[in-house]
Amino acid sequence: MPSDTRTTTDIASVWLAEGQSSQRDMLASLQALKATSNTPFHVIASHRHNRPEIFECADSIYREPHLSISDDESLTDNPVEAEPTMPRWQFVLEQAQQQKVKVLLTGRNGIDYEAHRDTFSAAGIRLLTGATSVDALESIDDKFAFMQQCHAHNIPVADAWRFDTTAELKALLAQHSHQPLCVKPVTGIFAQGFWRLDSSKASDETYDSFEHLYFTEAKKINTQQFISAYTNSQMVKERPIPMLLMPFLPGQEYSIDVVCEYGEVLAAITRHKTGKVQHIGYEKPVMEVVVPLIKAFGCDGIVSVQTKADDEGLHRVLEINSRPSGGIGYTAHSGVDLTQVGFGYWLGLTDKPKLEDIVKEITPCQVRSIMTSVKIEEQAL
Known part of the structure; x- marks a missing residue:
């Protein structure tokens, strides 16, 4: 090999x-x-x-x-x-x-x-691995367990209600439909299975079913159509998929790349997206949520955190990914390459990073990702 x-x-x-x-x-x-x-x-x-x-x-x-x-x-x-x-x-x-x-x-x-x-x-x-115990990693991967543990540590987190059947979903909708809602799987990555629910009635002129099919990046679906699709899904019948119903938070979403050790944040960079542009920097209000979160789960390595602001501007945690994010490379444009910061320390090339020192080195910037390609040659491995 x-x-x-x-x-x-x-x-x-x-x-x-x-x-x-x-x-x-x-x-x-x-x-x-x-x-x-x-x-x-x-x-x-x-x-x-x-x-x-x-x-x-x-x-x-x-x-x-x-x-x-x-x-x-x-x-x-x-x-x-x-x-x-x-x-x-x-x-x-x-x-x-x-x-x-x-x-x-x-x-x-x-x-x-x-x-x-x-x-x-x-x-x-x-x-x-992202943490230092199997239990911690499993609670990170299970978004419902994750939410419960955040509540136990008084960490602001997006609420979520689990459902495993159509009856449970309908009961939750009856209880929470007074607010914008969304759904996503209990476990998953890359926003797979995430949808915003549109509660407009089919008879309402403002509702256009084809619009949701056409503008798929909006990740929006009519609530009744989601219920129908979920109820009649052969895939779900063969392989049950636990789901979460959640309030849809209207504020800015952030991704935070974090170098951490045994629950301590050593370095971090925040970024948010407008259109196709990533805004790289260090937002203190966001980090006030992230620092205790990393401690609560004993995160270790290079992880990424997602937060989103509610209608009052309070940043709430959405999830931890116990792996580096797809945008970890963007951090280099700020003058602080988090990959080098982390591995330089773990390899013994540099002293232990201090968050307050790293923050001073970050130069806020904007980044646009581009498409590139490589030629793939046949080779036996």
Whole structure:
């Protein structure tokens, strides 16, 4: 499974395992850090699939083992038939020990690794899963449990009511339909399954069913049509999907990239979006919610937080993602590259970051993402 593996016994290594969307950007940041560092280190990347656009940014690469058909999620570009093999965490651990890995960021499969934290620690590997216990990661992934834990710690959070059946949904709608509402799955990423509910009546001239189908980016659907779709869904019948009904908050939404250690915020950058433009900076009112949140869940590594303001302007937490966000690379434009801040510290290249010092280094800016491409060559791994 290893390819282009230039093992060195003299320097430490850092490993970025398969992530959701930012693995390439983070590897590029690490290469830039290595180029300016007086202390050399080795950069390793791994993924389940052949991803040359990611692998080209690493010094050594590995193909992670497949665990099951579901591990490929059936939505990937080229699903690969599952093969019996060792667990992913064990494969990575064995290779990491050979490569003298000092820091391992687990990416999308944090819970699998977290269950074996003691084993990685015994091997001298600093494991970054987003938290430091399986229970914490599970409560982060379960948005209903997450909300309840936020309430227990007096953290402002968006309310949510769980439903598993049409009857439960209708009962909740009868109770809460006096306000704008939305729905989303209890677990999920990339806003999959999120919809704003339009309570307009079909006879109301202001309601246009086709408009919701045409302007899909608005993520809006008529309430009755959602009920019908949910009730008659064969997918839901075969694989029940717990859902949440929530108030739709009207204020500005923020994404916050956070470097943290055992519940302490070491560095953070806030960003919000207007149109296609990302506004990068550090918003103190937003961070007043984020800092206690990170402490409450014992977050550890590089995570991202979403907040949204309610109709009174109060910032409420929507969720924590226990992995770096897709926009982690944007932070470099502010003068503070959070990937370099975090890994520079964990690799022992720099002192422990202090949030108050990092804030002084941030230069607010605006960022627009652009489309790019890479040529994919056939290669056997």
